[in-house]
Amino acid sequence: MKKLVTQAGIFGPYREIEVLDDRYRCDGVDFPFTVVGEGVIEEAQSGDFPLPEALQPEVPQSVTMRQARLALLNIGKLNDVDAALASIPDETLRKAAQIEWEYALEVQRNHVLVQQIASSLGLGNQTLDNLFIEAGKL
Structure with a gap:
């Protein structure tokens, strides 16, 4: 697994990251340089992407x-x-x-x-x- 580290943050994990002329293509999804900035591709570790916090239930009024x-x-x-x-x-x-x-x-x-x-x-x-x-x- 790979991750994309840019000025905008860390993206991933992805199986495949391609560097094109003006964007990254991560598992078929395009991330333009104008949006995420230029960055580096690194190997992703299992702890790099914490699980999202559980959604807090809404308090009934x-x-x-x-x-x-x-x-x-x-x-x-x-x-x-x-x-x-x-x-x-x-x-x-x-x-x-x-x-x-x-x-x-x-x-x-x-x-x-x-x-x-x-x-x-x-x-x-x-x-x-x-x-x-x-x-x-x-």
């Missing part, structure tokens, strides 16, 4: 209440939500939060109540994102 509760159950935090709601000192806000928790059809990732509950449960932003990703699969 909302999940159903069923999905949210199952995800919380899976991480052992479902029962802690009631305690977090009960700890809200203002009675009106506490009752409003309990109504949201009991009767909402979906849970919005950026809702202020979600942020408060996550904080009470010790869930950071990344953990909360992961929780929503997992909930979206349920």
Whole structure:
């Protein structure tokens, strides 16, 4: 296997690299000098081309209440939500939060109540994102 090293970067691995008058032809694909610049052809080593990072799954902006509760159950935090709601000192806000928790059809990732509950449960932003990703699969 070969690689093409130019001013624009490292390209490859390729089985065959041809040098033409104004371009490189790498396994049948043309790379004009005007785009990649002039370079050198080298033998490619197995570690020269790291595997691409896995695509990060998109964080759902909302999940159903069923999905949210199952995800919380899976991480052992479902029962802690009631305690977090009960700890809200203002009675009106506490009752409003309990109504949201009991009767909402979906849970919005950026809702202020979600942020408060996550904080009470010790869930950071990344953990909360992961929780929503997992909930979206349920």
